[in-house]
Amino acid sequence: MFDRPGSGERAVLVRLAVGAAADDEALREFVELAGSAGAIPVAVITGSRRAPDPRLFVGEGKADEIRAAIEAEGAELVIFDHALSPSQERNLEKRLEARVLDRTGLILDIFAQRARSFEGKLQVELAQLRHLATRLVRGWTHLERQRGGIGLRGPGETQLETDRRLIGERITRLRQRLAHVDQQRSHGRKARARAEVPTVSLVGYTNAGKSTLFNRLTAAEVYAADQLFATLDPTLRRLPLDDGGAVVLADTVGFIADLPHELVAAFRATLQETTQARLLLHVIDAASLQREQCMAEVDAVLAQIGAADVPQIRVFNKIDLLPDVEPRVEADAEGRVQRVWLSARTGDGVDLLVAAVTDFFHQEAVRRHVQLGPGDARLRAALFRSARVLREETTQAGGWEMDVELPRREFDRLRKHDPDFSRVCADGAPRLPLAEGPP
Numbered sequence: 001m002f003d004r005p006g007s008g009e010r011a012v013l014v015r016l017a018v019g020a021a022a023d024d025e026a027l028r029e030f031v032e033l034a035g036s037a038g039a040i041p042v043a044v045i046t047g048s049r050r051a052p053d054p055r056l057f058v059g060e061g062k063a064d065e066i067r068a069a070i071e072a073e074g075a076e077l078v079i080f081d082h083a084l085s086p087s088q089e090r091n092l093e094k095r096l097e098a099r100v101l102d103r104t105g106l107i108l109d110i111f112a113q114r115a116r117s118f119e120g121k122l123q124v125e126l127a128q129l130r131h132l133a134t135r136l137v138r139g140w141t142h143l144e145r146q147r148g149g150i151g152l153r154g155p156g157e158t159q160l161e162t163d164r165r166l167i168g169e170r171i172t173r174l175r176q177r178l179a180h181v182d183q184q185r186s187h188g189r190k191a192r193a194r195a196e197v198p199t200v201s202l203v204g205y206t207n208a209g210k211s212t213l214f215n216r217l218t219a220a221e222v223y224a225a226d227q228l229f230a231t232l233d234p235t236l237r238r239l240p241l242d243d244g245g246a247v248v249l250a251d252t253v254g255f256i257a258d259l260p261h262e263l264v265a266a267f268r269a270t271l272q273e274t275t276q277a278r279l280l281l282h283v284i285d286a287a288s289l290q291r292e293q294c295m296a297e298v299d300a301v302l303a304q305i306g307a308a309d310v311p312q313i314r315v316f317n318k319i320d321l322l323p324d325v326e327p328r329v330e331a332d333a334e335g336r337v338q339r340v341w342l343s344a345r346t347g348d349g350v351d352l353l354v355a356a357v358t359d360f361f362h363q364e365a366v367r368r369h370v371q372l373g374p375g376d377a378r379l380r381a382a383l384f385r386s387a388r389v390l391r392e393e394t395t396q397a398g399g400w401e402m403d404v405e406l407p408r409r410e411f412d413r414l415r416k417h418d419p420d421f422s423r424v425c426a427d428g429a430p431r432l433p434l435a436e437g438p439p
Helices: 024-036 060-073 086-096 103-114 118-132 159-194 210-218 261-266 268-275 291-304 350-364 377-386 408-417 419-424
Strands: 010-018 040-049 077-080 099-101 199-204 235-240 246-251 279-285 312-317 328-331 337-341 366-372 388-394 400-406
Touching (some): 086 099, 366 377, 377 408
Parallel strands (some): 010 077, 279 312
Antiparallel strands (some): 366 400, 388 400
16 A cells, blocks of 8 residues: 655646646746745646546556656656546555645645734635545555554544544634634724725735735835745735825735635635725736736636625736836726736836825715804714815804715715704705815
């Protein structure tokens, strides 16, 4: 019986074009992904098939080619750029006499290395255990032993059943801990909502430059490097806007093609920062040959987590790698910014992005003229707390005329719960010329 080796970094990489043409860019990304995990690629096996083989995923001849590469290069590990079924993984390990890892296992390993926060480590461990629970039927010899002993003989419990039970118990505990962390995050989101501080979330394909842009915008020191999944744990920072206001900017984990379902499920609590955001900045590697495909992958994950309807500004980053491309803003027919072209590394065009975010929240805000009587001091104070006062004049009757700007959500709340507010701006139309700033 084959004993599965426990370590080894020398890897043979395998990628087949299944029912499609060969994709050199996808192969390059796979090699980078393996390198990000710490593997040392010693051979790359490619090929094509109409459909995966049910038993080995690859055919008999390709399996022999992989085994020959293992023996020639002294490899201990074979990494497939595909999702393998548990039986395919088991059959390949027996046939190749080497450890086999599929794409899901590879990404999980990278996430395990990069997680730094308590929450991130819990999420990665949960994803790994969910993945492992489907793969306990292996070639390990120790899983065949039966627990027994004096007073314990009888039906007993196999080692495999013990492992399944222990994994199930651990998954339950991890879910309870993550539920507690999610509750804490929820309290933070509610506090920001009460303070009317909107959240803007950076999303995008891995290695598109999100963390570099985050550091440029907020002067943070989030780790950024030219590698896949350089950062994993989400970070929140305050971003001042051009009008004197501010938003909370969230840097989130990067997406990738065929993102494992275990990760999406485990990171759902973290990704709620994206679903609850008022605006998404979709960061795109403008120099990538596969940028349209990467954009589609990100949109697919956003739809999967319930963030497809959150407004987006697409940020085309890395224009310093493109010839004759200048920083610019592209807007739709109604003047709403749709795309910003910039370089987070050099800083060119970053000011255009800040202006676009400021303009977005200006367009989202509601402007009204209100007339307050001498007895409306309470409402006047409430408007100064929750609205931006653009202009104020006292009236001869001892009241006030004000032009205010406030978030749509706060405007709707006041109209619904404060009859005095509905009375003072019943017609909803500004009457005085709006000033450019506070008095």
